[in-house]
Amino acid sequence: MVNKEEYPLLTVEEAVKKGEGKASLRGWVYRKRGSNKLRFIVLRDSTGIIQLVVINSSVEDRVWDTAEKLGIEASIIARGALRKEEKAPTGVELNVEDITLVGSSENWPITKSHIKSREFLDDHRHLWLRSRKMSSIMKVRSTVFRAIREFFNRDNYEEMPPPIFSPNACEGGATLFEVKYFDKKVYLTQSWQLYGEAAIFALEKLYCISPCFRAERSKTSRHLAEFWMAEVETAWMRFEGLLKQAEELVLFIVKEVLRKNTKELEILGRDISKLRKVDAPFKKITYSEALKILKEKDGVEVHWGKDLRTVEEDLLTRHFDKPVIVTNYPKEIMAFYKPRDPENPDTALCFDMLAPEGYGEIIGGSERDTDIEELKKGLEREGENPANYEWYLDTRRYGSVPHSGFGLGVERVVAWLCGLDTIRDAIPFPRTMRRWRP
Numbered sequence: 451m452v453n454k455e456e457y458p459l460l461t462v463e464e465a466v467k468k469g470e471g472k473a474s475l476r477g478w479v480y481r482k483r484g485s486n487k488l489r490f491i492v493l494r495d496s497t498g499i500i501q502l503v504v505i506n507s508s509v510e511d512r513v514w515d516t517a518e519k520l521g522i523e524a525s526i527i528a529r530g531a532l533r534k535e536e537k538a539p540t541g542v543e544l545n546v547e548d549i550t551l552v553g554s555s556e557n558w559p560i561t562k563s564h565i566k567s568r569e570f571l572d573d574h575r576h577l578w579l580r581s582r583k584m585s586s587i588m589k590v591r592s593t594v595f596r597a598i599r600e601f602f603n604r605d606n607y608e609e610m611p612p613p614i615f616s617p618n619a620c621e622g623g624a625t626l627f628e629v630k631y632f633d634k635k636v637y638l639t640q641s642w643q644l645y646g647e648a649a650i651f652a653l654e655k656l657y658c659i660s661p662c663f664r665a666e667r668s669k670t671s672r673h674l675a676e677f678w679m680a681e682v683e684t685a686w687m688r689f690e691g692l693l694k695q696a697e698e699l700v701l702f703i704v705k706e707v708l709r710k711n712t713k714e715l716e717i718l719g720r721d722i723s724k725l726r727k728v729d730a731p732f733k734k735i736t737y738s739e740a741l742k743i744l745k746e747k748d749g750v751e752v753h754w755g756k757d758l759r760t761v762e763e764d765l766l767t768r769h770f771d772k773p774v775i776v777t778n779y780p781k782e783i784m785a786f787y788k789p790r791d792p793e794n795p796d797t798a799l800c801f802d803m804l805a806p807e808g809y810g811e812i813i814g815g816s817e818r819d820t821d822i823e824e825l826k827k828g829l830e831r832e833g834e835n836p837a838n839y840e841w842y843l844d845t846r847r848y849g850s851v852p853h854s855g856f857g858l859g860v861e862r863v864v865a866w867l868c869g870l871d872t873i874r875d876a877i878p879f880p881r882t883m884r885r886w887r888p
């Protein structure tokens with residue numbers, strides 16, 4: 451019997467840091483190669499990779515047999531002595547004395563030739579999650595969630611998740627997912643906002659991070675049918691304060707990801723210097739100024755009153771090396787809850803924050819209209835029946851106050867920070883028009 455104390459169980463990261471002494475490591479076989487004298491096994495756990503070396507002449511036959519038969523992604527526990535080795539992938543290797551097979555793995559289906567096939571990897575997402583690419587992205591995503599919570603908690607916001615079944619649209623009927631609800635029909639939530647607005651009259655400062663559902667027919671690299679949105683709603687807050695809050699949140703997320711995930715960003719091949727340039731203040735331009743830039747710098751003419759499309763956002767953001775805030779979109783094409791700007795009545799007191807490098811809109815927000823008649827007109831313009839929104843209009847009838855809020859698309863931010871080609875990799879199990887399994 452080997453005394454366990456002599457072989458402390460370490461994570462791969464701890465083992466690489468330590469670089470000497472005896473250790474037990476557990477994880478999965480990431481790569482393997484070797485001859486009938488020597489076997490190199492790269493072991494992977496959630497913290498990193500390390501090389502294991504098995505020498506035929508110095509281990510028991512049982513250990514050698516186990517090492518020889520290991521398949522890619524088999525789970526094992528290995529024991530031995532750590533030492534520094536420049537040639538090892540992470541500079542340290544474990545000289546194996548014993549190996550225990552925990553779970554065998556035969557014919558791991560993902561081979562090098564598959565890595566270029568998007569469809570294949572998406573079909574095998576449950577296994578592909580183990581790749582260094584996906585696990586790095588998931589770590590960044592986790593940091594983003596944590597940073598959002600920390601940002602709002604520090605400022606004494608309360609967290610209130612929304613109902614997922616909703617009787618109403620928030621962002622227009624076209625992208626609603628209808629669900630059979632007993633013998634009625636309801637929708638999957640598009641946004642927490644209307645519920646957040648109702649609850650600020652009780653709690654004043656509220657946020658949530660929640661899944662949102664939109665039947666997006668566009669097959670862009672930016673749209674998911676199920677995505678996560680961080681939303682905030684604040685009583686008494688005006689437009690200027692809102693813009694400041696959105697900027698501070700994004701700066702905090704970037705700072706936290708740079709602090710915690712440089713290793714992951716490097717694995718992803720992200721140009722980190724671009725993220726380091728993201729500092730305050732972000733440039734603020736109006737929609738009309740955006741049209742001017744598009745015309746003068748890109749020769750692209752957008753008719754005043756038309757929303758910016760993905761292509762135009764792309765062009766626009768290429769002129770900035772940090773996020774840019776576009777305010778005052780035309781009132782007539784904005785969601786019903788965005789109020790008219792009294793100083794510029796054709797436009798709304800609203801903004802989008804666009805990420806650089808062509809990533810486009812990451813945040814949408816506005817002050818909220820408190821005028822019941824205007825709200826009703828807006829709903830009718832969207833083809834909605836104001837009667838279905840009576841509960842929401844009540845919030846304006848009983849002690850209405852100015853308030854503002856925004857929603858940040860978590861996967862849009864992750865895609866930008868990680869430099870991904872598609873938002874589908876920013877979520878572990880993507881759902882789009884054509885992809886709903888596994």
Ligand code: 4AD
Pocket residue numbers: 620621640641642643664666672673674675677679681682811812813814815816855856857858859860861862873
């Ligand atoms: O601009 P949107 O539609 O705004 C709202 O839903 C507001 N009710 C939010 C609020 O003020 N509380 O969506 C907000 C953000 C977008 O900026 C984008 O980042 C993300 O949510 N988003 C999507 N992300 C992935 N896939 C989709 N289909 C998305 N639709 C919106």
Ligand code: MG
Pocket residue numbers: 802811813814
């Ligand atoms: Mg938007």
